[in-house]
Amino acid sequence: MCAASRSQRGVRRMGDRPIILGALALLLVILAAPFWDGVLAHTGGVPPAIPAAKGAHCVRPTRWMLKYHMKLLMQLRYEAVHEGIRHKDESLPGCMSCHVSRLPDGKYPSVTSKKFFCNACHDYVGVRIDCFSCHTNRPDAAYRAMQEASRAVVLAHAGRPAAIVPGQAVSISSVSPRTQATRWRSRFWRSQ
Amino acid sequence: MRPRPHSEEGRVGRSREEPAGFEEGENGIDEGRRRLVGAAVVGALVLAPGVSLIAYAEADGRRATGASSKRRWGLLIDTTKCKPSCTACVTACSSYNGWKNEGRPTDPQWIRKVQVTDPKTGFSRSVPVMCQHCANAPCVEVCPTGASFRRADGIVLVDRHICIGCRFCMMACPYKARSFVSENLTEQKPWAPRGKGTVEGCTLCVPRIDAGKVPACVEACAREGGGAMTFGNLKDPASALSRALAEYPSVQLRADLMLDPGVHYRGL
Numbered sequence: 243m244c245a246a247s248r249s250q251r252g253v254r255r256m257g258d259r260p261i262i263l264g265a266l267a268l269l270l271v272i273l274a275a276p277f278w279d280g281v282l283a284h285t286g287g288v289p290p291a292i293p294a295a296k297g298a299h300c301v302r303p304t305r306w307m308l309k310y311h312m313k314l315l316m317q318l319r320y321e322a323v324h325e326g327i328r329h330k331d332e333s334l335p336g337c338m339s340c341h342v343s344r345l346p347d348g349k350y351p352s353v354t355s356k357k358f359f360c361n362a363c364h365d366y367v368g369v370r371i372d373c374f375s376c377h378t379n380r381p382d383a384a385y386r387a388m389q390e391a392s393r394a395v396v397l398a399h400a401g402r403p404a405a406i407v408p409g410q411a412v413s414i415s416s417v418s419p420r421t422q423a424t425r426w427r428s429r430f431w432r433s434q
Numbered sequence: 435m436r437p438r439p440h441s442e443e444g445r446v447g448r449s450r451e452e453p454a455g456f457e458e459g460e461n462g463i464d465e466g467r468r469r470l471v472g473a474a475v476v477g478a479l480v481l482a483p484g485v486s487l488i489a490y491a492e493a494d495g496r497r498a499t500g501a502s503s504k505r506r507w508g509l510l511i512d513t514t515k516c517k518p519s520c521t522a523c524v525t526a527c528s529s530y531n532g533w534k535n536e537g538r539p540t541d542p543q544w545i546r547k548v549q550v551t552d553p554k555t556g557f558s559r560s561v562p563v564m565c566q567h568c569a570n571a572p573c574v575e576v577c578p579t580g581a582s583f584r585r586a587d588g589i590v591l592v593d594r595h596i597c598i599g600c601r602f603c604m605m606a607c608p609y610k611a612r613s614f615v616s617e618n619l620t621e622q623k624p625w626a627p628r629g630k631g632t633v634e635g636c637t638l639c640v641p642r643i644d645a646g647k648v649p650a651c652v653e654a655c656a657r658e659g660g661g662a663m664t665f666g667n668l669k670d671p672a673s674a675l676s677r678a679l680a681e682y683p684s685v686q687l688r689a690d691l692m693l694d695p696g697v698h699y700r701g702l
């Protein structure tokens with residue numbers, strides 16, 4: 243009786259092995275999810291359909307923009323607001339003039355619509371932005387005319403890469419306004 | 435940087451000279467920096483697609499470097515030429531920057547016409563009042579986030595990205611130049627983004643200045659008004675503004691507050 247039950251347990255133990263190994267393998271796969279996510283992201287995965295833009299090319303290579311557009315926007319924002327350096331085409335309204343176009347019904351997509359350029363990806367990755375409660379979200383003829391009238395100046399500005407090679411690491415030195423404000427405050431108190 | 439001996443830190447009134455060892459360290463760093471800067475300059479010259487464009491930008495001066503402390507933008511308002519009935523400057527500012535004042539107490543007023551009267555003599559003048567772009571701006575001093583700031587060329591602005599809408603600056607400003615946006619806005623101008631929860635005021639039409647134009651109010655005053663406004667660089671003695679200021683007496687509003695406004699008035 244005792245021996246029989248032992249042997250039964252033994253048989254059951256042998257049968258457990260593939261289940262345990264399978265569970266371990268599954269756990270490994272789950273733990274490696276970030277890795278697979280990265281692999282999928284670079285080999286296609288399920289990319290969102292990005293609305294087509296006007297114009298021949300973007301202000302930076304597309305792959306670079308996919309990854310770093312937010313850094314570029316922060317840099318441009320700091321330069322324009324605090325330093326008065328305004329780049330032709332490189333501005334948020336500049337983005338709008340190429341990346342937002344009329345829908346078949348003749349209207350521009352609303353900022354909450356899935357057809358709005360930024361939302362195509364931002365909905366996919368779960369990013370919520372608050373640019374368009376203040377900034378314009380459509381091309382503007384008057385802005386365009388103003389940009390065309392002002393003379394184009396290409397800048398080799400310190401801290402901004404002169405040329406960007408796709409696939410190569412790029413570092414943009416971007417001081418956030420919050421950091422800048424902290425620096426100003428500490429400078430102010432030191433001077434007192 | 436080598437750490438300084440503890441006893442030397444925090445001593446008040448000490449001269450800026452450092453111990454000899456420290457100096458050496460600094461020179462070493464400086465040399466390295468110089469080499470790096472040199473390499474960067476050479477690299478930039480080789481890589482830059484349009485060296486002529488950079489040279490051109492430097493000649494142009496404004497767009498290449500942005501706001502420069504070599505300039506200080508200012509205004510002279512000749513109140514003898516300012517008609518009480520005329521609101522050309524206010525209308526131009528409103529239409530260029532996209533704000534509307536419908537007379538409600540919370541409506542924005544980047545620029546407004548004020549009738550000032552001396553009660554003793556009855557002498558009365560109508561003057562436009564906007565942000566005075568002070569050198570010692572109280573709105574900048576009170577701002578808890580650094581959103582209220584003074585650009586290198588003297589223009590006082592609000593960085594609405596970091597404004598938390600506390601309205602300290604509105605209370606600090608003796609000219610009542612700032613207003614608060616309390617409602618959701620739509621159809622803002624692309625060059626003048628404005629939004630709920632932030633403070634705003636006259637920007638001296640900073641996008642126009644950066645593009646080499648004069649503020650909208652000055653243009654409108656010359657076109658439709660009495661030509662009472664002169665815009666220019668206070669630091670350039672040859673500018674029309676500096677010459678006019680040197681020629682005739684003028685005052686700053688509430689000069690007793692020692693804020694050194696960039697806006698001057700004649701005939702008050």
